[in-house]
Amino acid sequence: MLTIALDAMGGDHAPRAEVEGAVLAARQLGVKVILVGRKELLIEELRKHEDYADLPLEVQHASERVTMEDSTQAVRTKADSSLKVASRLVRDGRAQGLVSAGNTGAVMATAKIVQGVVPGVTRPALAGVFPTIKGSPMVAVDVGANVDCSPRMLAQFAVMGEIYSRFILRRPHPRVGILSIGAEEHKGNELTRAAWPLLKSLNLNFIGNVEGQDIYSGDVDVIVCDGFIGNVALKVSEGVADMVKWLLKESLEATLSGRIGYLMSRTAFHELKKRLDYSEYGGAPLLGVRGVCIICHGRSNAKAIRNAIRVAAEFSEGKVNQRIEDELKQAASEKIVAKAD
Amino acid sequence: MLTIALDAMGGDHAPRAEVEGAVLAARQLGVKVILVGRKELLIEELRKHEDYADLPLEVQHASERVTMEDSTQAVRTKADSSLKVASRLVRDGRAQGLVSAGNTGAVMATAKIVQGVVPGVTRPALAGVFPTIKGSPMVAVDVGANVDCSPRMLAQFAVMGEIYSRFILRRPHPRVGILSIGAEEHKGNELTRAAWPLLKSLNLNFIGNVEGQDIYSGDVDVIVCDGFIGNVALKVSEGVADMVKWLLKESLEATLSGRIGYLMSRTAFHELKKRLDYSEYGGAPLLGVRGVCIICHGRSNAKAIRNAIRVAAEFSEGKVNQRIEDELKQAASEKIVAKAD
Numbered sequence: 001m002l003t004i005a006l007d008a009m010g011g012d013h014a015p016r017a018e019v020e021g022a023v024l025a026a027r028q029l030g031v032k033v034i035l036v037g038r039k040e041l042l043i044e045e046l047r048k049h050e051d052y053a054d055l056p057l058e059v060q061h062a063s064e065r066v067t068m069e070d071s072t073q074a075v076r077t078k079a080d081s082s083l084k085v086a087s088r089l090v091r092d093g094r095a096q097g098l099v100s101a102g103n104t105g106a107v108m109a110t111a112k113i114v115q116g117v118v119p120g121v122t123r124p125a126l127a128g129v130f131p132t133i134k135g136s137p138m139v140a141v142d143v144g145a146n147v148d149c150s151p152r153m154l155a156q157f158a159v160m161g162e163i164y165s166r167f168i169l170r171r172p173h174p175r176v177g178i179l180s181i182g183a184e185e186h187k188g189n190e191l192t193r194a195a196w197p198l199l200k201s202l203n204l205n206f207i208g209n210v211e212g213q214d215i216y217s218g219d220v221d222v223i224v225c226d227g228f229i230g231n232v233a234l235k236v237s238e239g240v241a242d243m244v245k246w247l248l249k250e251s252l253e254a255t256l257s258g259r260i261g262y263l264m265s266r267t268a269f270h271e272l273k274k275r276l277d278y279s280e281y282g283g284a285p286l287l288g289v290r291g292v293c294i295i296c297h298g299r300s301n302a303k304a305i306r307n308a309i310r311v312a313a314e315f316s317e318g319k320v321n322q323r324i325e326d327e328l329k330q331a332a333s334e335k336i337v338a339k340a341d
Numbered sequence: 342m343l344t345i346a347l348d349a350m351g352g353d354h355a356p357r358a359e360v361e362g363a364v365l366a367a368r369q370l371g372v373k374v375i376l377v378g379r380k381e382l383l384i385e386e387l388r389k390h391e392d393y394a395d396l397p398l399e400v401q402h403a404s405e406r407v408t409m410e411d412s413t414q415a416v417r418t419k420a421d422s423s424l425k426v427a428s429r430l431v432r433d434g435r436a437q438g439l440v441s442a443g444n445t446g447a448v449m450a451t452a453k454i455v456q457g458v459v460p461g462v463t464r465p466a467l468a469g470v471f472p473t474i475k476g477s478p479m480v481a482v483d484v485g486a487n488v489d490c491s492p493r494m495l496a497q498f499a500v501m502g503e504i505y506s507r508f509i510l511r512r513p514h515p516r517v518g519i520l521s522i523g524a525e526e527h528k529g530n531e532l533t534r535a536a537w538p539l540l541k542s543l544n545l546n547f548i549g550n551v552e553g554q555d556i557y558s559g560d561v562d563v564i565v566c567d568g569f570i571g572n573v574a575l576k577v578s579e580g581v582a583d584m585v586k587w588l589l590k591e592s593l594e595a596t597l598s599g600r601i602g603y604l605m606s607r608t609a610f611h612e613l614k615k616r617l618d619y620s621e622y623g624g625a626p627l628l629g630v631r632g633v634c635i636i637c638h639g640r641s642n643a644k645a646i647r648n649a650i651r652v653a654a655e656f657s658e659g660k661v662n663q664r665i666e667d668e669l670k671q672a673a674s675e676k677i678v679a680k681a682d
Contacts, residue, residue, distance in 0.1 A: 133587045144522065147530040181485065181572040189488040189569045212576025216584040228530045229570055231522040235553025236574045240581035243557040246474050248589075261602040 001032045001056060004312045005086040005095035006305070008037035009065040010102025012298045018101065019045035021305025023052060028306070031313045032056035034095055036086040038063065060085060066106045068298065075106040083107060087114040090291035097292030097312035099283070101300040108145050111286055111293040118321050120328030122150075124288035125157050126227065126295065127164055128234055134218025137169045140179070141222070141287060143230035151194035154178065154224045158199050158206070159327045160287040161222040167318040168285075168311065174221035177210035179229060184209070191226060199224070202331060282307030285315060288324065292316055342373045342397060345653045346427040346436035347646070349378035350406040351443025353639045359442070360386035362646025364393060369647070372654045373397035375436055377427040379404065401426060407447045409639065416447040424448060428455040431632035438633030438653035440624070442641040449486050452627055452634035459662050461669030463491075465629035466498050467568065467636065468505055469575055475559025478510045481520070482563070482628060484571035492535035495519065495565045499540050499547070500668045501628040502563040508659040509626075509652065515562035518551035520570060525550070532567060540565070543672060623648030626656060629665065633657055 004025075008018040015037055022033040023046070035042050039061040046052045046059070062085040064078045078084065083102055087110050089095040098115070100107045104126075112124055128143035141161040146153065158176050165174035178195055180188035185196050187209060199206045210220045215233060225233070252258040283296040283304065292315045294308045345366075349359040356378055363374040364387070376383050380402040387393045387400070403426035405419045419425065424443055428451050430436040439456070441448045445467075453465055466483035473479050482502040487494065499517050506515035519536055521529035526537050528550060540547045551561045556574060566574070593599040624637040624645065633656040635649045656662075 131584070133584055147522065179573060181488065181569055181576075189567075212573040212578075213580030213583065215577060216580040226530075228522055229573055232520060232553040232570055233573060233577045235522075236556060236577045237553075237581050239554030239557040240578050241585060242554065243472070243474055244582060244585045261604070261607075263602070266602075 001030070002313050002316060003032040003034060003095040004097045004099055004309050005034045005036060005060075005089040006309065007083045007086045007098070007100035007102055007107075008035040008042055009062070009082040010100040010107070010298075011296065011300050011305075012101075013301065014101065015041055015045050017300060017302050018305055020049070020302035021300075021309065022057060023049045023055060024302055024306040025309035026055035026057050027051070029310055029313065030056075031309055032058070033309060034058045034060050034086070034089055036060045036062050036089070037065070037082040060089065062086075066103055068103050070103060070106060072105065072109060075103070075109060083110050084114060087111055087293075090293075091115050095291075096316040097294065099294045099296065099305065099308045099312050101283075101296035101298055101305065104144065104295055107293065107295050108286055111289045115293065116290045118288050118290055118325050118328075120325055120332060121156055121160070121288035122153050124286050125153075125160065126230075127161060127285050127287050128230065129169070129284070130215050130237075132216050132218035136171065136218050136221065138215060138218070138220060139165050139169060139222055140215065140230050140233065141224055142227035143234050143284065144227045145286065146227040148228070149191065149226035151191060151198055154191065154195040154226070155198040155202060155331075156288070156328065157224040158202060158204060158222065159331065160324050161224060162204055163320055163323045163327065164285065164287060165221045167320055167323065168314055169221075171221045173205055175207045175219070176204045176222040176224070177207050177214065177220040179212070179223050179225035179233070180209035181211065182209060183211070195224070201334075203327075282309075282311040285311065290321065292321075342371070343654050343657060344373040344375060344436045345438045345440055345650050346375045346377060346401075346430040347650065348424045348427045348439070348441035348443055348448075349376040349383055350403070350423040351441040351448070352637065352641050352646075353442075354642065355442065356382055356386050358641060358643050359646055361390070361643035362641075362650065363398060364390045364396060365643060365647040366650040367396035367398050368392070370651055370654065371397075372650060373399070374650060375399045375401050375427070375430055377401045377403050377430070378406070378423040401430065403427075407443055409444050411444060411447060413446065413450060416444070416450060424451050425455060428452055428634075431634075432456050436632075437657040438635065440635045440637065440646065440649045440653050442624075442637035442639055442646065442649075445485065445636055448634065448636050449627055452630045456634065457631045459629050459631055459666050459669075461666055461673060462497055462501070462629035463494050465627050465634075466494075466501065467571075468502060468626050468628050469571065470510070470625070471556050471578075473557050473559035477512065477559055477562065479556060479559070479561060480506050480510060480563055481556065481571050481574070482565055483568035484575050484625065485568045486627065487568040489569070490532065490567035492532060492539055495532065495536040495567070496539040496543060496672075497629070497669065498565040499543060499545060499563065500672065501665050502565060503545055504661055504664045504668065505626065505628060506562045508661055508664065509655055510562075512562045514546055516548045516560070517545045517563040517565070518548050518555065518561040520553070520564050520566035520574070521550035522552060523550060524552070536565070542675075544668075623650075623652040626652065631662065633662070
């Protein structure tokens with residue numbers, strides 16, 4: 001049975017949301033989950049779920065916990081943290097994937113160091129899945145793991161993102177683009193201009209530069225960018241969504257007919273919220289680490305945790321890492337993305 | 342009387358929208374407008390407005406026109422383009438500012454070369470004004486003029502943006518931040534980390550790093566970033582707004598009560614659209630060029646043109662350039678943003 005190690009002490013609602021998510025996954029997905037954290041706390045939470053003893057669940061004790069405030073140094077010294085113990089379970093082959101809603105920087109650093117990197121990958125990258133107007137999901141790589149990137153790293157992100165799109169998001173022939181500020185090859189900054197010929201030479205459906213609005217247009221399936229700009233794009237999106245929500249509420253409450261309209265369209269708003277809810281997609285995978293590592297939002301609820309466990313299982317079953325390794329080996333033999341720089 | 346030179350052949354709806362905008366400005370704002378473009382076309386459009394002969398309007402003939410497709414080279418060779426002739430009117434002191442809804446790259450290059458740069462400014466930068474949840478406008482510099490920036494350029498953007506916020510957007514004590522991916526000083530890329538101490542040492546209300554969502558939060562009044570990331574942030578915003586609009590429409594049309602709710606809240610939606618309408622703010626100023634240069638969206642309507650003329654006039658009356666020159670001289674004497682690099 002496929003086994004996922006869950007850092008049960010990571011998120012803002014840990015360990016309640018984590019335990020509930022693990023129970024849902026074990027109950028609904030046929031995946032075994034090893035809950036890692038303070039044993040007494042986890043058992044206490046598990047007891048709230050009647051059928052827990054019959055489910056494929058296991059508890060692995062870990063005495064420490066990484067907080068959102070911990071520095072990289074602090075993370076390193078906490079040898080018995082739930083995060084590190086969970087990551088070691090993957091390294092040692094006791095689990096096929098890691099899921100955590102903890103401190104993103106700490107999860108990335110730990111997975112990279114403990115689990116190691118897929119051969120051929122210079123640096124692991126965080127993938128973010130976005131909803132689009134056409135209904136198809138779009139994946140952006142990198143959304144925050146590497147702030148300063150080389151052109152070769154962007155080419156590797158393209159290879160990893162394309163495989164993720166094809167085998168996890170089930171896009172048949174993913175279109176890959178570089179996030180830039182104009183469609184033409186010469187439009188962009190030093191990085192995007194240098195990355196263009198590399199992506200062009202890869203065995204990909206490369207469609208050239210795309211722009212910010214294309215994240216949501218559905219006209220591209222994989223967008224590559226450095227982690228700084230990817231993270232800004234993600235945060236800007238949150239800001240705009242909040243802005244629109246606020247404006248709508250304010251506008252609708254200003255008149256009586258608007259208030260009535262608002263009440264009558266509540267179901268629609270609820271549906272809208274669900275569609276915009278990133279937790280539906282089950283967290284952001286850190287592409288390029290051995291085993292699997294899915295990073296959830298700190299405020300993940302049980303459903304988000306469950307979905308992340310599902311993605312981790314699909315990632316493992318889809319042999320995503322093996323495919324990444326093979327593709328990069330192929331590209332390296334053609335001298336495209338061979339050397340780290 | 343304050344005079345603005347309008348490139349009347351620039352936008353997608355030129356010269357109709359331009360002429361109508363100029364008539365509105367001349368009628369309502371007490372500003373003189375010199376319309377630059379093919380004389381016969383402009384006269385024909387002007388004749389549609391009964392009172393045009395009584396308004397402070399003038400037509401300056403220019404035989405050529407820069408298109409959206411023209412390369413930088415093509416722009417250079419069109420010596421008698423409406424854009425270049427309008428820019429020369431500012432250089433020669435016949436007008437105090439330039440307004441154009443033409444090819445953004447061409448307008449920036451022309452204004453920089455023909456009008457020249459304010460002493461102390463390394464490179465002019467495009468300012469974008471965003472609405473916020475708190476109702477106050479926020480200005481981001483640069484949103485597209487310079488893709489690769491130095492830390493000193495970001496410091497100059499801060500000085501220029503702060504003055505724009507104070508004297509045009511009427512923010513009493515503008516808070517200035519660097520667009521980054523975390524609040525702490527060490528979070529960010531090479532550029533933001535190097536810019537931090539420079540901004541810190543300036544005579545500004547510097548609040549440190551801000552994140553993508555802060556563009557709309559109303560917690561910061563001036564955000565500096567390189568033109569690549571600023572442009573992506575702008576385009577992402579457009580993408581999200583379209584996405585939300587589409588989702589809402591789809592959700593609301595799915596049920597009968599939703600459809601009724603939608604109809605009843607139409608006024609509210611109309612109001613919302615107006616609030617999100619960037620044309621209300623009257624185009625993006627290119628900060629740091631001599632005279633004034635306001636760049637409008639290609640699809641600007643008459644109202645947007647009128648508002649851009651208003652902003653150009655306020656910019657000139659507010660002595661924004663003189664203030665920028667003085668502040669940069671002051672900073673240079675303190676050896677902060679002295680040297681170009």
